[in-house]
Amino acid sequence: MKTALTTATAIALASATCLAADIKLPEPNRTGGKPLNEALAARQTNRDFSTAPLTDQELSDLLWAANGFNRPEVKKRTAPTAVNRQEVDLYVCRAEGAYLWDGEANVLKQVTDKDLRGFTGRMGSPENFALVAPVALVYVVDYARQGMQERPQDAFKYASVDCGFIGQNVYLHCASAGLHTVFLGMINPKELSAALGLPATRVPLFGQTVGHAK
Numbered sequence: 442m443k444t445a446l447t448t449a450t451a452i453a454l455a456s457a458t459c460l461a462a463d464i465k466l467p468e469p470n471r472t473g474g475k476p477l478n479e480a481l482a483a484r485q486t487n488r489d490f491s492t493a494p495l496t497d498q499e500l501s502d503l504l505w506a507a508n509g510f511n512r513p514e515v516k517k518r519t520a521p522t523a524v525n526r527q528e529v530d531l532y533v534c535r536a537e538g539a540y541l542w543d544g545e546a547n548v549l550k551q552v553t554d555k556d557l558r559g560f561t562g563r564m565g566s567p568e569n570f571a572l573v574a575p576v577a578l579v580y581v582v583d584y585a586r587q588g589m590q591e592r593p594q595d596a597f598k599y600a601s602v603d604c605g606f607i608g609q610n611v612y613l614h615c616a617s618a619g620l621h622t623v624f625l626g627m628i629n630p631k632e633l634s635a636a637l638g639l640p641a642t643r644v645p646l647f648g649q650t651v652g653h654a655k
C-alpha cells in the first residue's frame with residue numbers, strides 16, 4: 442500500500458513538473474460591454490473562425506461571463522445551477538494543451554499538453570471548424586459533486602440545463618465582444634475523458650468553440 446501511494450505521488454509530481462504551464466489570467470472586466478438588448482439582437486451561431494488566438498484578457502473576460510463568481514462573498518456565479526451544486530467544470534482546449542479553469546483563483550491549470558480540439562466539432566473532418574478556432578470549451582459535469590446519482594434522470598436533466606445556461610452566457614458575451622461561437626453537442630466524451638484523465642463520475646457533456654471572425 443505504502444509503495445502504491447508513493448508511486449502515485451511520484452507520478453503526480455512528475456506530471457506536475459512536466460506540465461508546469463499553468464496560466465494566471467488577468468482580472469476580468471466586470472463592467473462595460475454592449476447593452477443587453479443589443480447583445481440579444483446580435484446573438485447567433487457562427488462557424489467561420491480565424492486562427493487568431495484569444496488574448497489572456499479576452500479569455501478571462503469570456504470565462505468570467507461564462508461561469509465566473511459574480512458574488513464571490515457567497516461563492517455564487519454568473520450561471521445558475523439546480524440546488525446551487527455548481528457541478529459544471531470548464532476545460533479550455535487550445536492547440537498547446539488543455540486546461541481546467543479554476544474560477545476562484547482565475548487560473549488555467551494545465552491538464553495535458555495535447556491538442557484536444559479535434560474531439561469536438563465536426564470530428565474527423567479536415568474542415569473541422571474546431572481545429573481552426575483557438576479555443577474549444579468543454580463542459581464537464583461532476584455527478585458526484587451534483588449528488589443526484591440515485592435519480593439519474595434528474596441528474597442528467599439538471600446537468601444539461603446547467604450547461605445550457607453557461608452556453609448562453611458565452612453566446613451573449615461573444616455577441617457583446619464581437620467573437621464567434623458555436624455550442625456543441627458534437628463532442629467525443631470517451632476520448633475527452635481519457636485525455637483529460639477524468640474518473641467515471643465526471644463526464645464531458647457539451648463543448649463550445651470560440652474565436653475571432655474569419
Ligand SMILES: Cc1cc2nc3c(=O)[nH]c(=O)nc-3n(C[C@H](O)[C@H](O)[C@H](O)COP(=O)(O)O)c2cc1C
Pocket residue numbers: 484485486487562623624625626627628
Ligand atoms: C443543445 C445544442 C447542441 C448543438 N450542437 C451543435 C453541434 O454539435 N454542432 C454545431 O455545429 N452546432 C450545434 N448547435 C448549434 C445550433 O445548430 C444552432 O444554435 C442552431 O442552428 C440555431 O442557430 P443560432 O444559434 O444562430 O440561433 C447546437 C445548439 C444547441 C442548443
